[in-house]
Amino acid sequence: MAEVIMNGVNASSNMCKDLTNRCEALREKGVVPCLAILRVGSKPEDISYERSAEKRCTSVGIEVKNIVFPDNACEQELISKICQLNADDTVHGVLILLPLPPSINERSVCEALSPEKDVDGISSGSMASVYLGSGPGYTPCTAQAVMELLKYYNIPIAGKHAVVVGRSLVVGRPVSMLLMGENASVTICHSKTENLADICRSAQIVVAAAGHINSITADCLSPGQTVVDVGINFDDKTQKTLGDVDFEAAEPIVYAISPVPRGVGSVTTSVLAAHVTEAAERSLIQGGF
Numbered sequence: 001m002a003e004v005i006m007n008g009v010n011a012s013s014n015m016c017k018d019l020t021n022r023c024e025a026l027r028e029k030g031v032v033p034c035l036a037i038l039r040v041g042s043k044p045e046d047i048s049y050e051r052s053a054e055k056r057c058t059s060v061g062i063e064v065k066n067i068v069f070p071d072n073a074c075e076q077e078l079i080s081k082i083c084q085l086n087a088d089d090t091v092h093g094v095l096i097l098l099p100l101p102p103s104i105n106e107r108s109v110c111e112a113l114s115p116e117k118d119v120d121g122i123s124s125g126s127m128a129s130v131y132l133g134s135g136p137g138y139t140p141c142t143a144q145a146v147m148e149l150l151k152y153y154n155i156p157i158a159g160k161h162a163v164v165v166g167r168s169l170v171v172g173r174p175v176s177m178l179l180m181g182e183n184a185s186v187t188i189c190h191s192k193t194e195n196l197a198d199i200c201r202s203a204q205i206v207v208a209a210a211g212h213i214n215s216i217t218a219d220c221l222s223p224g225q226t227v228v229d230v231g232i233n234f235d236d237k238t239q240k241t242l243g244d245v246d247f248e249a250a251e252p253i254v255y256a257i258s259p260v261p262r263g264v265g266s267v268t269t270s271v272l273a274a275h276v277t278e279a280a281e282r283s284l285i286q287g288g289f
């Protein structure tokens with residue numbers, strides 16, 4: 001049996017206590033931390049994420065502005081709105097719900113967002129900050145949520161071998177950089193990797209972000225490992241949300257494992273709230289109050 005079940009709800013409430021104090025301090029100085037959420041269309045998964053982001057942010061004292069465009073909105077309309085938000089001193093962070101409809105050039109829209117307000121790390125300015133280890137942008141929230149979970153449960157990272165399964169710009173690549181920033185030796189695996197099970201078994205930390213149910217099975221795991229499951233996959237058979245890891249098979253083998261739900265996903269919106277708070281704090285310094 002795993003010694004540690006890495007519960008994201010516990011890690012998240014720990015973060016929220018600190019954020020509530022920081023938002024209160026900002027309000028006392030006349031700054032109301034504010035997040036604008038920009039959504040195109042009405043996809044149920046977008047609405048669901050928007051609701052949980054809004055709930056988390058308001059719970060710590062962040063104001064939320066919801067901006068909704070119809071499905072047929074054009075790229076230029078979105079870019080104009082983003083430029084307006086970039087220039088609006090009362091808005092500290094902007095969350096654009098992705099993916100955008102296929103008719104829109106998503107990269108152009110992401111690039112329009114100023115890195116200072118890019119609280120989910122979607123612009124290349126933010127990505128550069130992740131790779132450089134410093135800069136004006138923010139780390140993608142999910143990648144940082146993985147690190148917050150490891151930190152909350154005191155999992156040693158420095159000097160360890162970490163395997164990240166997935167190489168997307170939102171999860172796999174940034175989480176690899178963050179682990180390396182904490183002095184792990186990182187192997188990135190993906191859909192074309194040969195001997196995935198052997199590589200995963202050799203690691204002390206496995207981060208699963210492949211986006212497929214049971215892509216990490218018992219043969220990928222070994223005793224003493226820490227397994228962070230980033231996957232959020234809807235299973236038509238059981239009508240449940242499942243991770244990438246076969247939890248039932250993994251839990252008796254490894255040292256620590258994060259469940260789905262109540263794992264990484266529960267920390268992601270708190271990281272978002274932390275980024276908005278930080279952006280508001282930075283604005284105070286830049287405003288010279």
Ligand code: NAD
Nearest residue numbers: 142166167168171190191209210211230231232264265268
């Ligand atoms: P993606 O589809 O963009 O990338 C998946 C990556 O996994 C790709 O690099 C691909 O090469 C690799 N991959 C796919 N199948 C594989 C396999 N069988 N073996 C090895 N590698 C494989 O997905 P994403 O946006 O990075 O998301 C990954 C998962 O994380 C999804 O389940 C998504 O729903 C979830 N997610 C969770 C959160 C959260 O807050 N917890 C946020 C974003 C994404």
